[in-house]
Amino acid sequence: GENVGLHLPTLSVQEGDNSIINCAYSNSASDYFIWYKQESGKGPQFIIDIRSNMDKRQGQRVTVLLNKTVKHLSLQIAATQPGDSAVYFCAENIWGGSEKLVFGKGTKLTVNP
Amino acid sequence: ETGVTQTPRHLVMGMTNKKSLKCEQHLGHNAMYWYKQSAKKPLELMFVYNFKEQTENNSVPSRFSPECPNSSHLFLHLHTLQPEDSALYLCASSPPGGTGTGPLHFGNGTRLTVT
Numbered sequence: 001g002e003n004v005g006l007h008l009p010t011l012s013v014q015e016g017d018n019s020i021i022n023c024a025y026s027n028s029a030s031d032y033f034i035w036y037k038q039e040s041g042k043g044p045q046f047i048i049d050i051r052s053n054m055d056k057r058q059g060q061r062v063t064v065l066l067n068k069t070v071k072h073l074s075l076q077i078a079a080t081q082p083g084d085s086a087v088y089f090c091a092e093n094i095w096g097g098s099e100k101l102v103f104g105k106g107t108k109l110t111v112n113p
Numbered sequence: 114e115t116g117v118t119q120t121p122r123h124l125v126m127g128m129t130n131k132k133s134l135k136c137e138q139h140l141g142h143n144a145m146y147w148y149k150q151s152a153k154k155p156l157e158l159m160f161v162y163n164f165k166e167q168t169e170n171n172s173v174p175s176r177f178s179p180e181c182p183n184s185s186h187l188f189l190h191l192h193t194l195q196p197e198d199s200a201l202y203l204c205a206s207s208p209p210g211g212t213g214t215g216p217l218h219f220g221n222g223t224r225l226t227v228t
Contacts, residue, residue: 101158
């Protein structure tokens with residue numbers, strides 16, 4: 001069934017440390033994955049995406065890893081800053097009759113100065 | 114500035130009121146979406162429009178009525194809502210070709226409170 005979930009609902013890190021946010025998905029046919037950041041009072045903001053024919057993609061201070069064998073997605077944030085404090089969502093693109101994007105519940109990241 | 118603008122940002126309405134939420138995108142996209150975000154729940158897809166045509170209604174109650182006059186504008190008309198409809202309503206847009214083509218771009222939402 002459709003199930004995009006997160007291993008931890010909250011994550012607290014020290015400023016300057018690296019952060020890793022995890023996401024499990026259940027549909028092995030999903031072909032596209034996206035990470036979003038949502039700050040308080042704002043809508044989800046696109047961070048980085050990855051297609052199923054890749055296992056790693058890097059952006060500015062962020063890296064997404066995709067492990068299709070265990071259906072696991074992770075977001076790594078290097079040198080975490082207070083401005084990174086937000087809720088992070090993963091989403092998977094599923095084909096099942098119609099194409100749709102299914103979101104996880106989110107992980108709240110708190111960066112301590 | 115997200116390229117997707119939603120108004121109003123906050124709305125309080127009684128159960129007998131009629132109100133509308135507005136969304137406008139300046140990204141040249143052809144697909145527009147309404148999502149509902151409730152506390153501690155994943156984003157729930159409500160409606161999808163592609164080139165002004167509704168292509169998805171995710172079993173949404175008829176007290177929510179969408180309207181898409183053109184590819185840049187999307188409305189959500191509300192009437193006789195229930196308190197459990199209180200939530201953040203998010204509009205999004207994307208390029209044509211489906212949700213696998215590229216990421217959705219979201220507005221900052223309308224925080225709706227039904228009293």
